[in-house]
Amino acid sequence: xxxxxxxxxxxxxxxxxxxxxxxxxxxxxxxxxxxxxxxxxxxxxxxxxxxxxxxxxxxxxxxxxxxxxxxxxxxxxxxxxxxxxxxxxxxxxxxxxxxxxxxxxxxxxxxxxxxxxxxxxxxxxxxxxxxxxxxxxxxxxxxxxxxxx
Numbered sequence: 001x002x003x004x005x006x007x008x009x010x011x012x013x014x015x016x017x018x019x020x021x022x023x024x025x026x027x028x029x030x031x032x033x034x035x036x037x038x039x040x041x042x043x044x045x046x047x048x049x050x051x052x053x054x055x056x057x058x059x060x061x062x063x064x065x066x067x068x069x070x071x072x073x074x075x076x077x078x079x080x081x082x083x084x085x086x087x088x089x090x091x092x093x094x095x096x097x098x099x100x101x102x103x104x105x106x107x108x109x110x111x112x113x114x115x116x117x118x119x120x121x122x123x124x125x126x127x128x129x130x131x132x133x134x135x136x137x138x139x140x141x142x143x144x145x146x147x148x149x
Contacts, residue, residue: 001119003112003127007054010108010134018135024142037093040103050104051097052138052149056127057109064113065126067133069149072098072105106141108134108149 007028014026025048029036033053040047062068072094094105110130123131137149 002115002122003110003124004056004115005121005123006056006110006112006127006131006134009123009127009131010054010138013131013135014138018139021142034093037097041093041097041101043101047101047103049102050106052141053105053107054134055107055109056112058112058115062111064111064124065130066111067130067137068109068111070107070109072107106149108137110134 008030011026011028014020020026027036037051040051057070072091097103098105110127113124113126141149
């Protein structure tokens with residue numbers, strides 16, 4: 001719905017226009033992010049070293065289209081209890097993943113400009129620019145050119 005499509009748009013853009021190495025997988029998990037994370041928590045072998053979660057947010061102190069990193073222990077309270085369509089993972093699950101598996105969790109968020117009242121595809125022009133910025137940040141991070149997103 002509108003700018004809430006930021007995460008899938010970043011994944012689509014990464015897969016279509018960026019050279020991801022064989023050890024990098026960009027996946028749109030839709031509303032199943034929790035199931036994926038639980039699987040990683042229970043896996044003995046083949047765990048990823050890093051998970052980057054992409055999510056659109058609506059925070060009062062951010063500008064539309066702003067791309068920024070959120071750390072699991074600083075997830076806004078509004079998101080902590082958000083059981084909406086995208087089923088954002090709980091803080092406890094993210095912290096357990098980091099503590100018990102060694103998987104590093106990063107969240108790359110973008111401030112929404114527009115969420116339509118009725119379901120309709122398409123990002124705002126501001127969020128379209130944010131998708132490109134997010135892709136560049138992810139690639140710098142993957143290629144070890146940035147310590148944080």
